[in-house]
Amino acid sequence: MPDAIAKIDPGNFVEIRGLSFSRGDRLIYDNIDIDIPKGKITAVMGPSGTGKTTLLRLIGGQLKPDAGTINVNGQLVNRLKRKELYLLRERLGMLFQSGALFSDLTVYENVAFPLRVHTDLPEPMIRDLVLMKLHAVGLRGARDLMPSELSGGMARRAALARAIALDPDMVMYDEPFTGQDPIAMAVVVKLIRSLNEALGLTSIVVSHDIQESLSITDHLIIVAEGRVMGQGAPEELREVGSEFVKQFLLGLPDGPVAFQYPATDIAQDFLQESGDLQAQGDSKESPHA
Amino acid sequence: MLDFLQRLGRNNLARLSALGRAGIFFFQALMHVPSVQSIPLFVKQLYAIGVLSLIIIVVSGLFIGMVLGLQGYYILVAYGSEQAVGQMIALTLVRELGPVVTALLFAGRAGSALTAEIGLMKATEQLSSLEMMGVDPLKHVIAPRLLAGFVAMPLLACIFSAVGVWGGMMVSVDWLGVYDGSFWGNMQAAVDFRQDIVNGVIKSLVFGVVCTWIAVFQGYDLVPTSEGISNATTKTVVYSSLSVLGLDFVLTAVMFGDL
Amino acid sequence: MRMRTIEISVGLFIAAGIGALFLLALEVSGLSLRPQESTYKVYAEFTDIGGLRVRAKVSVAGVTIGRVSKIGLDNRSVKALVEMQIRSDIDFITRDSIARVTTAGLLGEKYVDISIGGDFDVLGEGDYFESSQGALNLEKLISDFATSNL
Numbered sequence: 001m002p003d004a005i006a007k008i009d010p011g012n013f014v015e016i017r018g019l020s021f022s023r024g025d026r027l028i029y030d031n032i033d034i035d036i037p038k039g040k041i042t043a044v045m046g047p048s049g050t051g052k053t054t055l056l057r058l059i060g061g062q063l064k065p066d067a068g069t070i071n072v073n074g075q076l077v078n079r080l081k082r083k084e085l086y087l088l089r090e091r092l093g094m095l096f097q098s099g100a101l102f103s104d105l106t107v108y109e110n111v112a113f114p115l116r117v118h119t120d121l122p123e124p125m126i127r128d129l130v131l132m133k134l135h136a137v138g139l140r141g142a143r144d145l146m147p148s149e150l151s152g153g154m155a156r157r158a159a160l161a162r163a164i165a166l167d168p169d170m171v172m173y174d175e176p177f178t179g180q181d182p183i184a185m186a187v188v189v190k191l192i193r194s195l196n197e198a199l200g201l202t203s204i205v206v207s208h209d210i211q212e213s214l215s216i217t218d219h220l221i222i223v224a225e226g227r228v229m230g231q232g233a234p235e236e237l238r239e240v241g242s243e244f245v246k247q248f249l250l251g252l253p254d255g256p257v258a259f260q261y262p263a264t265d266i267a268q269d270f271l272q273e274s275g276d277l278q279a280q281g282d283s284k285e286s287p288h289a
Numbered sequence: 290m291l292d293f294l295q296r297l298g299r300n301n302l303a304r305l306s307a308l309g310r311a312g313i314f315f316f317q318a319l320m321h322v323p324s325v326q327s328i329p330l331f332v333k334q335l336y337a338i339g340v341l342s343l344i345i346i347v348v349s350g351l352f353i354g355m356v357l358g359l360q361g362y363y364i365l366v367a368y369g370s371e372q373a374v375g376q377m378i379a380l381t382l383v384r385e386l387g388p389v390v391t392a393l394l395f396a397g398r399a400g401s402a403l404t405a406e407i408g409l410m411k412a413t414e415q416l417s418s419l420e421m422m423g424v425d426p427l428k429h430v431i432a433p434r435l436l437a438g439f440v441a442m443p444l445l446a447c448i449f450s451a452v453g454v455w456g457g458m459m460v461s462v463d464w465l466g467v468y469d470g471s472f473w474g475n476m477q478a479a480v481d482f483r484q485d486i487v488n489g490v491i492k493s494l495v496f497g498v499v500c501t502w503i504a505v506f507q508g509y510d511l512v513p514t515s516e517g518i519s520n521a522t523t524k525t526v527v528y529s530s531l532s533v534l535g536l537d538f539v540l541t542a543v544m545f546g547d548l
Numbered sequence: 549m550r551m552r553t554i555e556i557s558v559g560l561f562i563a564a565g566i567g568a569l570f571l572l573a574l575e576v577s578g579l580s581l582r583p584q585e586s587t588y589k590v591y592a593e594f595t596d597i598g599g600l601r602v603r604a605k606v607s608v609a610g611v612t613i614g615r616v617s618k619i620g621l622d623n624r625s626v627k628a629l630v631e632m633q634i635r636s637d638i639d640f641i642t643r644d645s646i647a648r649v650t651t652a653g654l655l656g657e658k659y660v661d662i663s664i665g666g667d668f669d670v671l672g673e674g675d676y677f678e679s680s681q682g683a684l685n686l687e688k689l690i691s692d693f694a695t696s697n698l
Contacts, residue, residue: 339561379576383577440562443565444562444566444568450568450572451567476576477576478605480577482573
């Protein structure tokens with residue numbers, strides 16, 4: 001068993017080296033290197049379906065890479081034993097796209113859950129901590145509601161309170177802006193920013209909402225087609241990025257990413273189709289003949 | 290032909306690997322069973338699995354006992370041996386119908402609910418979020434449910450049989466006029482505690498393990514979409530029912546036959 | 549508050565389940581909570597035991613005094629060897645008593661009936677009946693009857 005302890009650049013919280021990952025026959029990541037700087041907000045962006053959520057699951061150790069190493073704060077996630085992995089995860093918070101609140105517990109109990117499981121704190125102290133976290137996300141008054149009674153934006157805020165309940169070192173946000181109305185979106189943007197500053201967190205935001213992400217991010221990583229297309233400060237990328245990066249950041253419909261799904265030549269396609277139909281018609285008739 | 294063989298091979302490999310996954314899953318979950326912290330979770334599950342199944346078990350047991358009393362009486366009265374109706378009701382219930390019908394109802398009532406619940410937790414990323422919080426879902430979600438199923442099934446089967454005997458007695462003694470002394474006397478002479486009742490309880494324990502295992506695994510292993518959940522729920526009921534009936538034959542042959 | 553009702557109902561459920569088990573044990577199977585009565589073993593050899601089964605009752609004058617505990621084949625005499633457990637308080641089975649395999653009713657179950665004799669010696673642990681009578685084999689009876697009449 002190789003040692004799971006490794007050196008890491010003091011400026012980075014996560015270092016990914018030579019990572020390859022495939023799901024079935026589909027290659028999702030092909031030998032990529034990524035740095036997540038400590039104490040900053042990093043946005044991982046890219047078109048839908050490029051495996052941005054997969055990246056978070058790889059960092060959290062829920063998926064194992066086919067090759068390469070994932071170094072989280074000096075520990076190689078893909079080589080940790082089950083128990084060590086669970087210990088490491090107590091230091092990480094994750095906000096899921098749907099919130100993933102426990103549907104049979106109240107908001108209060110949801111936020112108290114990680115505290116109850118991982119600490120032996122007395123009940124009054126748990127109560128203080130939970131109310132503090134709920135106050136930070138503005139839901140102190142909603143503590144007795146069930147998750148089914150919350151709106152989408154409130155559920156995500158409650159889930160955020162739960163994710164920071166144990167004061168983690170890093171919080172990963174999976175598509176925090178998707179499906180939110182403008183006000184709720186603004187609230188989440190403000191929360192991510194203020195939590196990062198107040199708690200000294202390292203944050204990873206996975207998103208394809210360019211405006212919101214660019215407004216808070218310090219470090220931008222663009223992934224597509226299994227590769228890292230650009231990595232660096234947002235302003236820098238906008239200036240010197242490749243054609244693809246520019247297309248993505250500006251949201252143009254056509255460019256290196258073609259509007260058309262890959263297909264054969266259009267003229268040939270139409271001709272061939274009529275030929276095929278003809279042939280099918282023939283074969284259909286022949287058994288009766 | 291080769292295509293057919295390939296399909297056959299692929300299907301069976303998929304089935305085998307699912308069976309292997311189910312086995313590993315079962316043992317990993319069992320490793321987590323004893324823990325003081327999980328007692329409240331266990332109680333909650335015992336409520337969901339056991340107490341909420343109670344009504345269907347009691348009502349079915351009552352009616353099945355009453356029907357047995359009625360049918361048994363009309364068959365036996367032709368031979369003038371209607372006093373033996375008690376022994377017939379008791380043996381049928383304690384040995385067979387108690388464990389089997391309870392398990393079938395359990396699969397339909399509690400098993401499908403377990404699968405759907407765990408499936409929904411998976412679909413809404415609750416299981417993932419437990420993992421990311423550093424809490425093992427096997428320990429927190431699966432183990433209490435498995436244990437509750439193991440405990441609930443024999444209790445439900447005993448209640449079913451007891452209510453059934455009472456229902457049969459109500460019909461044959463109170464309504465049809467079988468002499469109650471010979472009703473109980475014949476019953477007690479024919480039913481042996483170790484041979485019949487203990488074996489019945491063992492059967493229901495085995496069914497409890499199998500039904501809960503299937504239900505929980507189907508929920509844990511399903512494809513997290515609405516279609517996946519409905520498929521898995523159906524599978525739970527079908528697989529549980531078939532395994533219960535098949536195992537019942539094997540257990541009966543071992544316990545009561547001279548195999 | 550809600551947790552309390554859940555806990556109470558779970559408690560009731562477990563109590564009901566265990567209660568049902570006790571009910572089945574005591575009322576349905578007639579298990580007595582008194583310690584197992586002490587018994588002694590006696591043996592009888594039969595030429596034919598018919599459909600006699602283990603756990604069949606052993607009776608005197610129709611009153612059950614024990615049960616058949618084992619059925620085997622005696623290799624030397626090539627007869628069925630039946631082991632019976634008799635209640636200890638039945639200490640008057642004389643050495644010349646006859647053990648007989650009979651049927652309850654015309655089609656009922658086989659059991660062992662014992663007719664007490666007049667000897668002074670009584671059977672103790674491990675003793676054998678001196679005389680026994682096997683099950684009545686209807687087919688054999690009819691064929692004997694038919695051949696003797698021809």
